Amino acid sequence: MSREKVYNFSAGPSMMPESVLQKAGAEIMDYKGSGMSVMEMSHRSSIFADIFSETKAKLRRALKVPDSHEILFLQGGATLQFAAIPMNLMGKPGCADYAVTGNFSTLAAKEAAKYGRVNIACDSSDKGHSYIPKELSLSEDASYFYYCANNTIYGTEWKHIPDVGDRTLVCDMSSNIISKPVDVAKYGLIYAGAQKNMAPAGLTVIIIDKALAGRELPICPSVMSYATLIEKDSMLNTPPCWCIYMLVLMLDWLESIGGVEEMEKLKSYRAKLLYDQLDESRLFIPHAQPDSRSDMNVTFRTGSDELDARFIKGASERGLLNLKGHRLTGGMRASLYNAMPVEGVEALIDYMKEFEVRHNV
Ligand SMILES: *Cc1c(COP(=O)(O)O)cnc(C)c1O
Secondary structure (H helix, E strand, O other), rough: OOOOOEEOOOOOOOOOOOOHHHHHOOOOOOOOOOOHHHHOOOOOOOHHHHHHHHHHHHHHHHHHOOOEEEEEEEHHHHHHHHHHHHHHHHOOOEEEEEEOOOOHHHHHHHHHHOOOEEEEEEEHHHHHOOOOOOOOOOOOOOOOOEOOEEEEEOOOOOOOOOOOOOOOOEEEEEOOOOOOOOOOHHOOOEEOOOOOOOOOOEEEEEEEEHHHHOOOOOOHHHHHHHHHHOOOOOOOOOOHHHHHHHHHHHHHHHHHOOOOHHHHHHHHHHHHHHHHHHHHOOOEEEOOOHHEEEOOOOHHHHHOHHHHHHHHHHHHOOOEEHHHHHOOOOOEEHHHHOOOOHHHHHHHHHHHHHHHHHOOO
């Protein structure tokens, strides 16, 4: 199977490694001689149970998830967790600290405020969410501290784990999970919508300290109760079977290139190429402040909406797709997830240089 050669810079759903798609394609009609596609299997069948446990074991190995933590594979996207987290972890009367550093943490804080008191521990909206604040103002009675590790829309990323003492850390890692090693033991809960860096849309991965289960509010729906989901091993209802299978193919690919340790080097290299180009440029202006720059989503602009539009149009004509920034930020955004080859970034840089010359700057 082949297709037109493009580089897809979409922020999500986003590109996947070609070898993963090839493998999925080869197995789509008949998975390992079963006469069935993975899409056609009962989630309770032993053949799917093997896929499920293999995926879990490989994710556990890739991120060195300790035995204290359970891995869940659920539906509902990251957005469902905006509500599930406070319902499970806030307690009553509830309070939680939220670091607001972009669009998704803003939404998460708003959702949490339906269930208890939200203390805004920091807020970077004063400078268009172009930085990660250094100071946090924590509240005494918060039952957890929430932050978003990588701000997909604004292109900023936490370079450190926030220091919040012995408070429970909850983190949205939707757009940088499996891009680098993570000290999972430091977290009460990590979650990620899979469609940015792991698998097709439809799967949400939760990594939760089992000690946190069983504290949900009485109104918490069963399908959102971590205690119930842990007890049922993600199968209270039908899990996103096909996406779980795609995740195991992604994890095999990740392992084949050297795991998250190797990926960290690669993604840092890729991002540095592009940021160096932005710093040298007399036309393009990076959005994020240097110490807060995301290695996954690189945001920039020319300063002219008309030039931005011309840049994006010219890019797609040469197969550099989906560079248009989010409507909240405008400008451009190049998402450099795990599957983006270095050649894709080099092709983008070549085009940026040409564009600059053509526009006489
Ligand atoms: C995309 C994204 C979300 C929303 O994910 P859904 O799966 O669409 O709900 C939340 N947080 C971050 C950091 C994201 O990048």
